[in-house]
Amino acid sequence: LFAAVELAPRDPILGLTEQFNADTRSNKVNLGVGVYYNDEGKIPLLGAVRKAELARIEAAAARGYLPIEGIVAYNQLVQKLLLGADSPLIAEGRALTAQSLGGTGALKVGADFLKRLLPGAKVAISNPSWENHRALFEGAGFEVVNYPYYDAATHGVDFDGMLAALRSYPANTVVVLHACCHNPTGVDLTVDQWHQVVAAVKETGLVPFLDIAYQGFGDGIDADAAAVRLFADANLTFLISSSFSKSFSLYGERVGALTLVAANREESARVLSQLKRVIRTNYSNPPTHGGTVVAHVLGQPELRAEWETELAGMRDRIRDMRKALVQKLKDRGVERNFDFVLKQRGMFSYSGLTADQVDRLREEHAVYAIGTGRICVAALNSRNIDAVADGIAAVLK
Numbered sequence: 001l002f003a004a005v006e007l008a009p010r011d012p013i014l015g016l017t018e019q020f021n022a023d024t025r026s027n028k029v030n031l032g033v034g035v036y037y038n039d040e041g042k043i044p045l046l047g048a049v050r051k052a053e054l055a056r057i058e059a060a061a062a063r064g065y066l067p068i069e070g071i072v073a074y075n076q077l078v079q080k081l082l083l084g085a086d087s088p089l090i091a092e093g094r095a096l097t098a099q100s101l102g103g104t105g106a107l108k109v110g111a112d113f114l115k116r117l118l119p120g121a122k123v124a125i126s127n128p129s130w131e132n133h134r135a136l137f138e139g140a141g142f143e144v145v146n147y148p149y150y151d152a153a154t155h156g157v158d159f160d161g162m163l164a165a166l167r168s169y170p171a172n173t174v175v176v177l178h179a180c181c182h183n184p185t186g187v188d189l190t191v192d193q194w195h196q197v198v199a200a201v202k203e204t205g206l207v208p209f210l211d212i213a214y215q216g217f218g219d220g221i222d223a224d225a226a227a228v229r230l231f232a233d234a235n236l237t238f239l240i241s242s243s244f245s246k247s248f249s250l251y252g253e254r255v256g257a258l259t260l261v262a263a264n265r266e267e268s269a270r271v272l273s274q275l276k277r278v279i280r281t282n283y284s285n286p287p288t289h290g291g292t293v294v295a296h297v298l299g300q301p302e303l304r305a306e307w308e309t310e311l312a313g314m315r316d317r318i319r320d321m322r323k324a325l326v327q328k329l330k331d332r333g334v335e336r337n338f339d340f341v342l343k344q345r346g347m348f349s350y351s352g353l354t355a356d357q358v359d360r361l362r363e364e365h366a367v368y369a370i371g372t373g374r375i376c377v378a379a380l381n382s383r384n385i386d387a388v389a390d391g392i393a394a395v396l397k
């Protein structure tokens with residue numbers, strides 16, 4: 001049965017981490033990851049999370065199955081975080097949410113559901129995009145195309161190209177949009193550009209699927225949801241995948257959500273009933289721990305305030321690292337202007353380094369980055385940043 005099975009290619013990012021782990025140099029730095037590390041180089045366990053976990057252990061609750069769509073209170077809190085606590089869509093019963101296995105699980109359930117509704121549709125993702133978007137939607141049976149996004153010449157967005165592509169697609173094309181903190185580039189649309197995207201989506205009859213995996217890592221919880229809320233205000237029907245992996249530093253607990261906005265309460269009930277069938281035949285129902293912890297934190301004003309402070313701390317530290325890197329490159333006499341790094345948002349930066357420079361960085365300086373030049377700014381810290389700046393300055397000479 002398995003004799004003819006071919007070896008699949010290694011995941012490019014996880015493969016790099018394997019190579020990093022095998023590297024015996026003591027000064028090695030891994031900027032290839034997609035995880036936030038604190039200044040000690042550790043994945044933080046947030047204080048608010050710790051308290052919610054202790055409360056959970058104390059409560060010694062039985063571990064029965066959750067409903068197919070997950071914890072009701074969690075799903076309601078997710079909607080408020082995404083759409084705003086006063087969202088009329090929530091009051092009107094138009095939003096429906098299913099707890100998911102991370103943002104990836106939300107995308108997969110959403111993709112499977114869309115495939116049933118729109119079997120012939122194509123899916124458009126940004127060029128470039130999170131490397132799993134294409135594989136995930138192709139895996140769900142869709143043909144995936146790219147819309148222009150990153151403009152290497154300006155370190156910005158090729159917005160005219162993006163808009164023209166969106167307008168050229170047939171109605172019902174699914175368009176995956178990074179709501180904030182674009183992965184891998186760190187380059188986001190302005191609010192004014194989002195207005196134009198919403199208009200184009202509406203006129204063309206596209207199906208927006210907003211992916212928000214870094215809410216709170218850009219400018220703040222509400223500011224980062226600006227795009228989601230513009231779509232909500234536009235009276236469109238759309239999908240949102242969201243994740244607490246980063247914002248709660250709960251990567252391995254797989255805590256995310258799929259939220260759909262339907263035309264009215266009755267439609268929303270029908271859609272949820274179908275979504276539950278997709279989930280039931282996939283993993284039946286989500287796990288209890290992460291969702292319980294997040295709901296506990298979001299639902300208790302004191303813990304929520306603590307979480308918001310901790311989230312702001314992660315956001316500010318990333319910004320500080322952006323500033324420090326740019327300054328340290330200037331201090332080392334690097335002539336190239338890296339100020340674009342300050343404008344980028346979230347964990348990542350398309351640094352503008354070429355694949356050759358990335359190779360030299362790894363081989364000669366033990367600094368690991370992705371071949372596209374993507375670096376994880378959230379993996380820089382006060383101890384490794386000088387070595388990274390030294391390495392970049394050297395490969396640019």
Ligand code: PMP
Nearest residue numbers: 034102103104130183213243245
């Ligand atoms: N979407 C994007 C854009 C991401 O960067 C990621 C995580 N790297 C995800 C979705 C998936 O998130 P999760 O780890 O919660 O599955």
